[in-house]
Amino acid sequence: MKFTHYITSVFVLLSSFLVVSCSSTENIAYFKGAGTKQTAPQQAINSYEPLIQPNDIVSVTISSLSPEATQMFNPQSNTGNSNSLELRQLDGYLVDKNGNIELPILGVLKIQGLTTEATSELIKSRLTNYLKEPTVKVKFLNFKISVLGEVARPNVYNIPNEKISITEALSMAGDITIYGMRENVLLIREENGVRQFARIDMNKTDVFSSPYYYLHKGDVIYVEPGPRKVYASENRTYQVLTVLIGLLNVAAIYAIK
Structure with a gap:
């Protein structure tokens, strides 16, 4: 009975761990639902043409x-x-x-x-x-954007052709890491002394019709760390695996007895 009890406990813990791990992948994919059904063509987005300002x-x-x-x-x-x-x-x-x-x-x-x-x-x-x-x-000569946070290569990028989309910018930065919040990317834009903040959900196809799809000169993209980053930083995954291994060892001992 004790052996059965331990095996059941281990199974429950493993199942819970796998459920958490699998559910965490739901927010990783870009552009969910794209191509799954026939949709009307989206309205074309006008490309951004930067205007010359002082200090350019x-x-x-x-x-x-x-x-x-x-x-x-x-x-x-x-x-x-x-x-x-x-x-x-x-x-x-x-x-x-x-x-x-x-x-x-x-x-x-x-x-x-x-x-x-x-x-x-x-x-x-x-x-x-x-x-x-x-x-x-x-x-x-100073058309540049900044990509910060949970990307592979955060940096300031100079754009020689004066035109870049948010998807291209993230690609230049090596893509969002597994810990980044794709559904809540922050874009900071400052023009004519006015600073704007916009949130962009990269999981949805709506990004292609967003007024922030094409970046402006001086835009800053910040990818916030999500719960996975906190989870990893606290070594919780390691702790859970350690506990599971310990339980498996105990179960093995009882099995031998």
Whole structure:
């Protein structure tokens, strides 16, 4: 009878442990229900186009049919073709507190509130008096996002193409760890002096229609640790297994007797 009692106790504890372990996997999968049934196409999400603000750093590259004349409008580079952001920023233009940059010969230009494409067109229109068929390419040198918390590689990431979604950002950071709360990802956004906080459920397909799907320049993604992290940090899993092993040993002793 004692042996049966111990075996029953061990079975109950093991069953409880397995139930907890299995139920904890329910919140791991992304985009639950996607593809399980035919759904109407979702409305397309407009891509985010960042606007130039004070303290931004932009690169301006000018070319034309006259390379000699064009050289006057391009600053001399001391960094060659370096891929280092810090070095490349030395060749950029810092937008001052009034939203202006100062270009050689063209002078001061107000570019605050413009996209890089609109800024390119503005500079191009000013160059027509100096260059034949000029082309202008303007890019951000400080388009970056931060991914923090329960991800494999938390870091600040520079985005050269000025466009990134939250799913791409999490992929760059090596994905959310097993301990991260996928259903409650925090996004912090600050624009025009206003800070916003948004919660995003990565378990649901609604994320694709969210206004926060495409990230803005300077966005911060924070993945909070869930109960599993606390559980692991307190070594509770180890403690439970230790107790179970002890009970199994006792049961084995009684079985021998």
